[in-house]
Amino acid sequence: MSKDALDVLTIGNAITDILVRVDDDFLEREGLTKSIMHLVEGDRAKYLLDTAPHPRKKISGGSAANSAVGVVALGGKAAFVGKVAKDEVGEFFTTDLRKAHVEYTTKMLIHGAASGNSMILITPDGERTMNTYLGACHDLTEADIIEDQIGRAAITFMEGYLWDPPEAKRAFVKAAHFAHKHERAAAITLSDPFCVDRFRDEFIDLMRSKTCDYVFANVEELKSLYQTKDLGEAVQNIAKDTEIAAITMGADGAMAIKDGEVVTVPAFPVENVEDATGAGDLFASGFLLGISRNQDMQSALKLGCMCASEVISHVGARPEKDLMKMAKEHGLQI
Secondary structure (H helix, E strand, O other): OOOOOEEEEEEOOOEEEEEEEOOHHHHHHOOOOOOOEEEOOHHHHHHHHHHOOOOEEEEEEOHHHHHHHHHHHOOOOEEEEOOOEOOHHHHHHHHHHHHOOOEEOOOOEOOOOOOEEEEEEEOOOOOEEEEEEOHHHHHOOHHHOOHHHHHOEEEEEEEHHHOOOHHHHHHHHHHHHHHHHOOOEEEEEOOOHHHHHHHHHHHHHHHHOOOOOEEEEEHHHHHHHOOOOOHHHHHHHHHHHOOEEEEEOHHHOEEEEEOOEEEEEOOOOOOOOOOOOOHHHHHHHHHHHHHHOOOOHHHHHHHHHHHHHHHOOOOOOOOOOOHHHHHHHOOOOO
């Protein structure tokens, strides 16, 4: 294992993404609500694999893994912790993520569920509807959390999608403990309104107990967290509950709240939104790298918005342009 310092270590579901373009009629026929993540069982996952159209694009993914790849694309150093099984999908995930130069050393699951995958259905408006089979992801345990690795990372970042299996919860709490032991920061993204609705009280407790220092959310997740329709009220609440909050606002840009101060930046212009997959993940890449390198909130927000703008301009949650070159062109420091 490399002993180099890490800018960011991410923890989450190790998912192989399968991206497919469909029309709205397909979603209606399958009874799928657009733009949200549906958790599916193994049989349903197989059915969608059999019935969704071609062509398809396959890539190692999952929210936290995508963020780690984005950090590396910006010239940072990142690691990912997540569980796959020792099967064809797991082997693909491992090889593909390491090709992206993300440090990935989590031991494979030998006996148990198959590796996770997500059928991501992309409609003509660029929205993505995810159908996720978690499989081996649920078998992440405290044994997979390595103190030395956590201690090398400026920030340890967990996805809310993982906040379900009891063992995974304990794993993240252990990771946060190690981060704080080494005087490092721990962060969480709320991931999806679905997650907030299920784990609202636990997410708030993670903030108020100082288990998590930084929180990432979009506007709907933030309002849902505090059960209010008033964004201003939600911002006031989260300002009291966490050290730093980073809130994405879609076409309106993003905001950060720190020490009671709210900083906002506009979105970067995008000619055509091809696929919203990974927008929040890549925003997190830029923002996390910025604050891990002691940038001010405005600079970190701009870097996050730049990364998000690049990834929504094409299909897939991985950057296709040179993010370091983009940052230089926009006068952004890394």
